Amino acid sequence: MLRDRLRRAAAPGAAFAAGLVHAASFAPLGLWWLQLLALAAAIRIACAARSPTLAGLAFGFGWFVSGVAWLFVSMHRYGGMPAPMAAAALVLFALYLGAFAATGIALATPSLRRALPGGAGRTPRGVAGAALLFAGLWGAGEMLRGWLFTGFPWLSSGYAQVDGPLAGLAPAVGVHGVGAAAALVAAALALAAPPSRREGESAGPGASAGRRAASGALAAALACLALPLLAGLALLPVRWAxxxxxxxxxxxxxxxxxxxxxxxxxxxxxxxxxxxxxxxxxxxxxxxxxxxxxxxxxxxxxxxxxxxxxxxxxxxxxxxxxxxxxxxxxxxxxxxxxxxxxxxxxxxxxxxxxxxxxxxxxxxxxxxxxxxxxxxxxxxxxxxxxxxxxxxxxxxxxxxxxxxxxxxxxxxxxxxxxxxxxxxxxxxxxxxxxxxxxxxxxxxxxxxxxxxxxxxxxxxxxxxxxxxxxxxxxxxxxxxxxxxxxxxxxxxxxxxxTPYARAGDLAPLALVAALALAGLAFGAAAPRE
Known part of the structure; x- marks a missing residue:
């Protein structure tokens, strides 16, 4: 019984730790690559968890309870609020903010699970569809967080990329577009895995066909990983003004x-x-x-x-x-x-x-x-x-x-x-x-x-x-x-x-919608169990 309890707690605990790492990728450390790894880890944890929603919420909670912990200082030290009440307010606020991340992760998990090695959707279309869908859902959640109840887009995921190659996308699609691109890279990292021996052998007489399918799935993941980074690098030197x-x-x-x-x-x-x-x-x-x-x-x-x-x-x-x-x-x-x-x-x-x-x-x-x-x-x-x-x-x-x-x-x-x-x-x-x-x-x-x-x-x-x-x-x-x-x-x-100055949030909204729709279209063509 104790072992079962520990196993059930393992996924939320690991997701919480990934959320803490994700928060550390922002300033003052500013490690843009660490954010991609932390989000990729959160995806794999959610896919392996009994409750992807709980794992996603634990990730979001870790991200925000540490990332905006300074709110406790404001409420308690300078606002005079009793420490227990200020701590409770911080926890509730972090859960609210983390719920947006949890929703995106939970909605995308079925597609992501099928696209992992051994899944029925481990095809080029299935992998691309899962990564694109996650990026679209993640970006939509970030935009909604920045608007609902007057909005609180502090620590939007795109900010962690200010010193990375994806920053080149910001003049075109704004910080929320950059965040969606980072989510696409992270999902691709989570889905990228070399063809396993089991995948090749599982086809029996058609082993070569199985290996080709697995290699194609890996190629799709690498393409989803590389394209946003290359696009950002290509746009970095552009003089917009x-x-x-x-x-x-x-x-x-x-x-x-x-x-x-x-x-x-x-x-x-x-x-x-x-x-x-x-x-x-x-x-x-x-x-x-x-x-x-x-x-x-x-x-x-x-x-x-x-x-x-x-x-x-x-x-x-x-x-x-x-x-x-x-x-x-x-x-x-x-x-x-x-x-x-x-x-x-x-x-x-x-x-x-x-x-x-x-x-x-x-x-x-x-x-x-x-x-x-x-x-x-x-x-x-x-x-x-x-x-x-x-x-x-x-x-x-x-x-x-x-x-x-x-x-x-x-x-x-x-x-x-x-x-x-x-x-x-x-x-x-x-x-x-x-x-x-x-x-x-x-x-x-x-x-x-x-x-x-x-x-x-x-x-x-x-x-x-x-x-x-x-x-x-x-x-x-x-x-x-x-x-x-x-x-x-x-x-x-x-x-x-810049394009973003002209269009405002319509630019990232169009990108997020395109990613989600493309993900759904690719996913619809992927095999299902």
Whole structure:
């Protein structure tokens, strides 16, 4: 009996371990090849398990409970939620996120099992069909996770590929298309096996025919493995956009204000003074401060600090993250999480208001007021920005801003690029997550956005990672996390639209649908038991 229990627990345990390895393939390690191996292992484990759904859920749980463990830090250390409640919330959230992976794995497992060595569908068509179907289902699940309940596409599988050959596909089909391509490679790895002696002998007098069928199945798996990698490599050197205009001098300020002190009035004034001194220390065409660098609107800035900033700006512009007065859809007064622009004459007639708000942090989902009340978050209900907001013009460069985790939604940045943005700018404050892996993960996300849109990306953050990224996703310069420093860069924007910028998420959606339909078509022609 004990042996049976251990055998039943083995598959979920192994799948959970594969999920942990899968999470480790993202930043800060950034081992793109490890993701392919971990996902291939998860497929083989699910195919051998009594319950592929349970194995898939264990894999997804391991992936997310470790990958987004920094949410516990946010809820407990900075939000004041009791540790048991914060741990339970993390577990439930990881199970929810893992359910998307589990669904894709469970739905594809019957086809994958038939395509494994010894299966009735171990033919070239059967192998190709199973791999293509899995890739389509996996990609569909990732896209659904990025949309349902406002979406949470953090750690979408394509992000792990930012330094690998599949990144070449990102300008064409976006991060979700890259994730689907990675799933195709992983499925091919799981199905790739040399012809066994049993496969050759099982045909009796037709042994050579059996060996040919097995060899054909292996060739199909290798083709599914190689084609996405070769396509990515072929697209990597393509120039999707050209540099435009003159370079602008940029300074990105990292204040490193501790989150637990950020809303203390005396500490807020001290932060303003420190930022004002940093602004005056070195002129630039554009100086960018992080999200909520100001915890009050500009109108409540101490007059001496405001005057010092205006005097120091010169011919440049200072962009400051701060709350600004706004109104709800019903016309009630509120605040918005915004960026204000300050010039030599004071505030400019431009602002950016955050559009995609964080559930529980910036708005309260219906029925969850009790949950938010357990946390101590001073800014809770923000107004939403308009879907289309103008870019900030700085010496001929058009800068499109996004705030905090808005940059994980490529579909929402695409209209900014189509409207003529030449440079993307992200302002963030993820001091909420302490010294966790959320910081390098967010930098990895920003790099993928730069690749998708062929646009440079600037990041000004409170605690890190503050960085300048070129239009190919390469980090030109970055500050040490949790340090009070500034980063200077000279940057030219780019002009020209990638296929993903033109189509948005319609591009990966078309790819995912094509993969799934092709998988079904090939699978229908494969023998069945």
């Amino acid at each position: 050209d540099e435009v205009g003159e370079p602008i001098r940029v300074r990105l300020l990292q204040g490193n204000v501790p989150q637990q002190m950020k809303f203390d009035p005396a500490r807020s004034v001290a932060a303003m003074q420190a930022y004002a001194q940093a602004i005056a220390a070195e002129p630039a065409d554009l100086i960018v401060l992080p999200e909520t660098a100001w915890t009050v609107p500009w109108s409540r800035t101490p007059p001496s600090i405001a005057a010092a900033i205006v005097d120091a700006v010169g011919d440049g512009v200072v962009a400051i993250g701060m709350p600004l007065p706004a109104r709800t859809r019903r016309g009630e007064p509120t605040l918005s999480n915004s960026v204000a622009a300050i010039g030599a004459g004071g505030p400019l007639p431009w602002r950016y208001d955050k559009r995609h708000l964080v559930p529980f942090g910036e708005f309260v989902p219906p029925g969850f007021r009790w949950f938010v009340d357990m946390m101590e978050i001073p800014l809770g209900d923000f107004g939403r920005g308009a879907p289309h907001q103008p870019a900030l013009d700085v010496r001929g460069q058009r800068l499109a801003f996004n705030i905090c985790y808005e940059d994980i939604f490529g579909r929402e940045l695409a209209p900014q690029v189509r409207d003529g943005a030449t440079i993307l700018v992200n302002v963030s404050n993820i001091a909420w997550f302490g010294e966790s892996h959320a910081l390098p993960q967010h930098l990895q996300i920003a790099r993928m956005r730069a690749i998708e849109f062929a646009r440079p990306m600037l990041r000004a953050t409170n605690t890190g990672v503050t960085a300048a990224i070129d239009a190919r996703g390469r980090v030109l310069g970055a500050l040490r996390p949790h340090s009070e420093e500034s980063l200077a860069a000279s940057l030219r924007g780019t002009s020209g639209l």
